[in-house]
Amino acid sequence: MTSGPILRIEGLSKTFRTNNGGALEALAEASFDVSENDFVCIVGPSGCGKSTLLRMIAGLESISSGRIGYRENPVLRPQKEIGMVFQEYSLLPWRTVLDNVALGPEFGGAPRAEREAKAMEYLRLVGMANFSGAFPHELSGGMRQRVAIVRALANDPDVLLMDEPFGALDAHTRILLQKELLRVWENYRKTILFVTHGVDEAIYLADRILVMSARPGRILEIFDVDTERPRDRAHPAYGQLAERILSILEREAAFSATGTNG
Numbered sequence: 001m002t003s004g005p006i007l008r009i010e011g012l013s014k015t016f017r018t019n020n021g022g023a024l025e026a027l028a029e030a031s032f033d034v035s036e037n038d039f040v041c042i043v044g045p046s047g048c049g050k051s052t053l054l055r056m057i058a059g060l061e062s063i064s065s066g067r068i069g070y071r072e073n074p075v076l077r078p079q080k081e082i083g084m085v086f087q088e089y090s091l092l093p094w095r096t097v098l099d100n101v102a103l104g105p106e107f108g109g110a111p112r113a114e115r116e117a118k119a120m121e122y123l124r125l126v127g128m129a130n131f132s133g134a135f136p137h138e139l140s141g142g143m144r145q146r147v148a149i150v151r152a153l154a155n156d157p158d159v160l161l162m163d164e165p166f167g168a169l170d171a172h173t174r175i176l177l178q179k180e181l182l183r184v185w186e187n188y189r190k191t192i193l194f195v196t197h198g199v200d201e202a203i204y205l206a207d208r209i210l211v212m213s214a215r216p217g218r219i220l221e222i223f224d225v226d227t228e229r230p231r232d233r234a235h236p237a238y239g240q241l242a243e244r245i246l247s248i249l250e251r252e253a254a255f256s257a258t259g260t261n262g
């Protein structure tokens with residue numbers, strides 16, 4: 001254990017090579033720290049490099065320049081301590097719900113009884129124990145995403161990276177899963193980095209909200225959300241913060257559409 005931040009992102013940049021031999025700058029000099037147990041949301045205009053940033057922290061994408069530190073060690077490849085949940089339900093279709101959740105512990109060499117008990121514990125947590133023998137195609141979108149979340153948790157990561165995990169869900173299911181995720185986060189005290197297009201979602205969930213610029217993405221502003229949970233969406237402070245963030249995003253979206261600042 002260290003007393004410093006669990007994640008330190010320093011001057012992180014990413015330039016992709018394009019098919020025609022050109023270069024596309026996706027992320028520029030992003031710097032921020034994440035403290036242990038923090039729930040951090042990242043919002044920004046479409047295409048500003050949010051997924052790229054998360055994929056780099058997950059070790060799935062190479063770094064062009066800068067540094068990612070996890071407990072002061074550089075992140076250069078995927079590691080067990082940093083898990084990821086994607087928007088598209090990335091469950092293995094040929095495995096049951098139970099076997100999907102038990103996958104990580106299975107790779108880790110846990111005996112069958114142990115990994116199945118662990119998987120059942122997590123499935124109970126999100127009300128999915130009765131579906132342990134079902135296959136992914138038999139589940140609704142919300143159920144699949146619950147399974148994807150607890151599958152990531154079953155690896156016992158310190159940090160959970162979530163890339164628009166509720167983006168494909170209807171509004172009602174999304175609100176339900178936001179509540180469940182907060183419960184899971186409070187129970188297991190994970191550090192969460194959560195990308196979303198929903199400013200409302202970010203204010204409901206986060207301790208801190210990072211607002212990114214239009215591509216190439218930089219961290220423009222960081223907002224602390226220190227009101228008590230569960231948060232009341234009808235509270236005036238909620239709406240005021242949403243307006244402030246939305247006005248930045250509107251400006252940035254206009255900038256990315258016209259390439260000018262006015």
Ligand SMILES: Nc1ncnc2c1ncn2[C@@H]1O[C@H](COP(=O)(O)OP(=O)(O)OP(=O)(O)O)[C@@H](O)[C@H]1O
Pocket residue numbers: 016017018024025026044045046047048049050051052053215
């Ligand atoms: N493998 C790749 N090769 C080339 N360009 C890429 C690659 N991956 C992403 N990009 C480009 O990098 C930029 C940032 O993409 P990214 O998916 O990180 O944005 P985003 O903020 O997550 O977008 P959205 O909010 O729309 O999901 C985009 O212009 C995208 O086209």
